[in-house]
Amino acid sequence: MAVSGPQYQRFGGNTTCYHAEVEPGHHLLVDAGTGLRGLQHAIAGRSEPQRFTIFLSHYHWDHIQGLPLFSPLYDAASRIDIWAPALEGRDPERALWDVICRPWWPVALAEAPAQVRIRPVQDHVEVGPILVRSAELHHPGGVIGYRLEGDHTVVVATDQETGVERFDERLVKLAHGADVLVHDSQYTPGEHHGPRLGWGHSDWEGASRIAHEAGVARLVLTSHDPDRTDDEVEAIRTAARALFPLTDAAHEGMRLPL
Numbered sequence: 214m215a216v217s218g219p220q221y222q223r224f225g226g227n228t229t230c231y232h233a234e235v236e237p238g239h240h241l242l243v244d245a246g247t248g249l250r251g252l253q254h255a256i257a258g259r260s261e262p263q264r265f266t267i268f269l270s271h272y273h274w275d276h277i278q279g280l281p282l283f284s285p286l287y288d289a290a291s292r293i294d295i296w297a298p299a300l301e302g303r304d305p306e307r308a309l310w311d312v313i314c315r316p317w318w319p320v321a322l323a324e325a326p327a328q329v330r331i332r333p334v335q336d337h338v339e340v341g342p343i344l345v346r347s348a349e350l351h352h353p354g355g356v357i358g359y360r361l362e363g364d365h366t367v368v369v370a371t372d373q374e375t376g377v378e379r380f381d382e383r384l385v386k387l388a389h390g391a392d393v394l395v396h397d398s399q400y401t402p403g404e405h406h407g408p409r410l411g412w413g414h415s416d417w418e419g420a421s422r423i424a425h426e427a428g429v430a431r432l433v434l435t436s437h438d439p440d441r442t443d444d445e446v447e448a449i450r451t452a453a454r455a456l457f458p459l460t461d462a463a464h465e466g467m468r469l470p471l
C-alpha cells in the first residue's frame with residue numbers, strides 16, 4: 214500500500230510502477246501502482262499524443278491503483294495498450310472493468326475517453342525496440358514476471374515467493390544472464406519462514422539465491438513491506454549484500470539501464 218511520512222522519505226511511499234520511454238512518446242510500463250502518476254507530471258505539456266503500453270503483473274490493488282488516477286486515461290488522444298494475465302480463468306478486460314467502475318470510481322474504465330485496449334499477455338511482445346518476455350511466477354492467485362530486453366536486460370519479478378522448485382526454475386530461466394533482476398524481498402527470512410510462509414513474497418536470502426543461480430549482474434530488492442521504515446529497508450539491503458554484493462533496494466525515481 215502507498216505510505217506517507219518522514220520514515221519513508223528515502224525509499225518512497227508510492228506503490229509499484231516501472232517506466233521506460235522506448236521511443237519518443239511511447240512509454241512502456243510494468244505495473245500501474247500509484248507511482249504511475251509521476252509519469253503524467255513528467256510528460257505534462259507535450260503536444261504530441263502519447264502512447265502507453267502497460268504490462269500488469271497481476272491485479273492486486275497496489276499494482277493497479279494508479280490507473281484510474283492516470284490523467285492520460287481521460288485524454289481521447291492517448292492510446293493505452295494493457296497486457297495482463299488471464300488469472301484464475303478471468304478475462305483481463307473484465308478483471309479491470311469490474312473494479313474500475315462505479316461505485317468505486319466515478320468514471321468506468323470501459324468508458325474512459327482514451328483509446329484503451331486490454332489483452333491477455335503473450336510469451337513475447339515487442340514494444341518498439343524492446344522485447345518483453347513473460348513467465349508465470351509464484352503468488353496467491355498468480356503473477357507474471359517480465360523480462361525486458363533492450364541494450365540491457367531488466368527482469369521484474371515482484372510479488373513472487375521463492376521456495377517452490379518449479380517456479381524458482383522458471384524464474385532462473387527468465388532472469389538468466391540479465392543485467393538487473395528486480396526481485397521481491399518484502400520479508401526478513403524470519404518472517405518469511407514463520408507466519409508469512411505462502412503469502413506470496415520473498416526474503417533477501419531467496420532473492421539473492423535466485424540472482425546467483427540466474428547469473429545476473431545486479432540485484433534490486435523491491436516490494437518493501439509498507440510497515441518497514443527507511444532504516445529497516447537499509448538494514449535489509451546491508452544483509453543482502455553479504456550474500457550478493459551488487460544489491461540495491463529499489464527507491465522512488467531509481468534509474469536502471471535498458
Ligand SMILES: [Zn+2]
Pocket residue numbers: 271273352372413
Ligand atoms: Zn500481490
